[in-house]
Amino acid sequence: MEKILKKLKKLLRLIFGRTTLGTLFLLIQILVLFAGFNWFREYLIYMYGGSAILSALILIYIISDEGNSTIKLSWVVPILVFPVFGTLFYLFLTLQPGTHRINRRIEEVGTKLRPYLLQDPEVLAHYESISASGGNLVRYMNQYGRFPAYENTGARYFPLGDDMFPVLLEELKKAEHFIFMEYFIVEHGVMWDAILQILETKVAEGVEVRFMYDGMGNLFTLPHGYEKAMQEKGIQCKIFAPVRPALSSYQNNRDHRKICVIDGHTAFTGGVNLADEYINQRVRFGHWKDTAVMIKGKAVDSFTMMFLQLWDVTERDGEEYRRFLCPPEFHMPAGMAYGGFVMPYADSPLDGENVGESVYLDILGRSRRYVHITTPYLILDDTTLAALKFAAKRGVEVIIIMPHIPDKLYAYLLARSYYAELLRAGVQIYEYTPGFIHAKMFTSDDEKAVVGTINLDFRSLYLHFECASYFFRNAVVMDVEEDFQKTLAKSERITLENCRKYPFIRRFAGKALRILAPLM
Numbered sequence: 476m477e478k479i480l481k482k483l484k485k486l487l488r489l490i491f492g493r494t495t496l497g498t499l500f501l502l503i504q505i506l507v508l509f510a511g512f513n514w515f516r517e518y519l520i521y522m523y524g525g526s527a528i529l530s531a532l533i534l535i536y537i538i539s540d541e542g543n544s545t546i547k548l549s550w551v552v553p554i555l556v557f558p559v560f561g562t563l564f565y566l567f568l569t570l571q572p573g574t575h576r577i578n579r580r581i582e583e584v585g586t587k588l589r590p591y592l593l594q595d596p597e598v599l600a601h602y603e604s605i606s607a608s609g610g611n612l613v614r615y616m617n618q619y620g621r622f623p624a625y626e627n628t629g630a631r632y633f634p635l636g637d638d639m640f641p642v643l644l645e646e647l648k649k650a651e652h653f654i655f656m657e658y659f660i661v662e663h664g665v666m667w668d669a670i671l672q673i674l675e676t677k678v679a680e681g682v683e684v685r686f687m688y689d690g691m692g693n694l695f696t697l698p699h700g701y702e703k704a705m706q707e708k709g710i711q712c713k714i715f716a717p718v719r720p721a722l723s724s725y726q727n728n729r730d731h732r733k734i735c736v737i738d739g740h741t742a743f744t745g746g747v748n749l750a751d752e753y754i755n756q757r758v759r760f761g762h763w764k765d766t767a768v769m770i771k772g773k774a775v776d777s778f779t780m781m782f783l784q785l786w787d788v789t790e791r792d793g794e795e796y797r798r799f800l801c802p803p804e805f806h807m808p809a810g811m812a813y814g815g816f817v818m819p820y821a822d823s824p825l826d827g828e829n830v831g832e833s834v835y836l837d838i839l840g841r842s843r844r845y846v847h848i849t850t851p852y853l854i855l856d857d858t859t860l861a862a863l864k865f866a867a868k869r870g871v872e873v874i875i876i877m878p879h880i881p882d883k884l885y886a887y888l889l890a891r892s893y894y895a896e897l898l899r900a901g902v903q904i905y906e907y908t909p910g911f912i913h914a915k916m917f918t919s920d921d922e923k924a925v926v927g928t929i930n931l932d933f934r935s936l937y938l939h940f941e942c943a944s945y946f947f948r949n950a951v952v953m954d955v956e957e958d959f960q961k962t963l964a965k966s967e968r969i970t971l972e973n974c975r976k977y978p979f980i981r982r983f984a985g986k987a988l989r990i991l992a993p994l995m
Contacts, residue, residue, distance in 0.1 A: 629811030761910020
């Protein structure tokens with residue numbers, strides 16, 4: 476009887492759950508649109524003629540726009556094949572007033588935060604004395620990304636989420652003033668339950684705790700109204716862009732960042748979300764290979780301001796941001812990789828500046844000996860594809876490690892559709908045979924590294940809110956490279972012969988998907 480009741484409860488939850496009801500409301504809206512077309516069918520010839528003219532104007536606008544050429548092509552095809560639907564879909568995604576309002580609000584908050592993220596001219600001068608080209612990147616980042624480079628910052632690299640987790644718990648336990656956490660995926664289990672217990676304890680001690688999670692990333696992992704349950708525990712909690720049963724392009728721009736800031740002097744970022752597969756307490760796609768970094772010191776200010784910029788989008792009352800800065804009396808603990816420069820940065824899909832892609836292109840363009848990359852997804856535009864190929868053609872060792880066990884079939888097919896072209900240019904491709912690699916990293920020439928949330932795909936580079944940390948001649952660079960070599964030893968090299976042996980239907984599907992890849 477108890478089992479029957481449990482099954483009935485699950486069935487009712489499925490029928491009346493927010494996902495089912497939300498999908499139902501969306502279908503109703505689509506049916507209403509089709510009903511409208513049917514109602515005015517006698518005028519369809521005029522409507523079709525008008526839509527043809529509108530489609531032509533839209534195509535002219537798209538082609539003459541300054542945007543990415545691959546994304547342009549992905550719009551041109553559906554508009555030519557399905558003029559009415561393609562044009563309406565384009566207008567729907569580009570003329571959303573809500574998106575523009577959010578971007579204006581982000582800019583307003585960013586202006587208030589700007590005084591706390593100014594580049595120290597002495598640090599820039601020191602950077603340029605070591606690397607003039609590196610100084611150019613710092614200038615670009617400060618002007619367009621609004622994030623400075625720092626010295627006197629320590630870092631610690633974690634080759635697995637399993638390694639990061641106990642350190643994160645210990646750092647959370649040390650919090651005295653505030654904890655800020657922002658994550659794409661949160662799910663109850665060993666990891667989140669342990670963190671939540673500490674957060675509740677800290678609230679009881681008087682520590683200010685703010686927690687923000689993405690609405691889409693947690694659609695199936697957290698119950699409806701979970702933010703209210705968190706608030707009842709004394710934890711300030713927000714959902715970034717909650718999924719609502721209404722047609723909105725803003726649902727396409729997700730908060731993919733992973734940020735934890737403690738007392739203004741300690742920060743964590745990387746690919747690790749707050750769910751058990753990220754620490755291998757749950758097996759989904761074999762062994763889960765992910766990475767993270769802990770940063771201590773002045774550079775944490777950037778992560779603090781990243782968090783506050785999105786948090787304060789829905790806040791109208793001003794804050795005293797200065798109280799969240801790294802305290803001047805902070806002393807670097809032992810065991811941290813030190814020296815060189817650390818430059819945390821964020822990327823917004825709404826400001827027209829593709830900071831994440833620009834950093835990757837800068838590394839590829841200035842590399843001399845090698846560029847080593849790990850990414851779970853490989854869905855490339857023409858610019859990044861050309862940069863990878865050109866680096867390899869001029870003699871740079873370019874190696875990409877991909878998952879051998881994918882989490883998404885369409886992404887796997889798309890990634891493999893690039894393999895042969897990259898291999899012919901001299902790029903080496905490996906697949907991580909123990910399972911799924913979720914790490915997003917670049918290392919180059921024993922002096923540069925990036926660890927963060929930014930995948931090599933359109934979603935990360937153009938559609939999501941992302942973050943990462945750039946390291947130049949910090950000791951952590953060699954820790955990242957050492958881990959890359961260990962991961963490489965566990966991976967299988969892909970050859971052109973492997974590509975030829977892939978089933979024809981899969982190769983065809985991958986090529987076909989590339990037409991619409993930027994829209995997926």
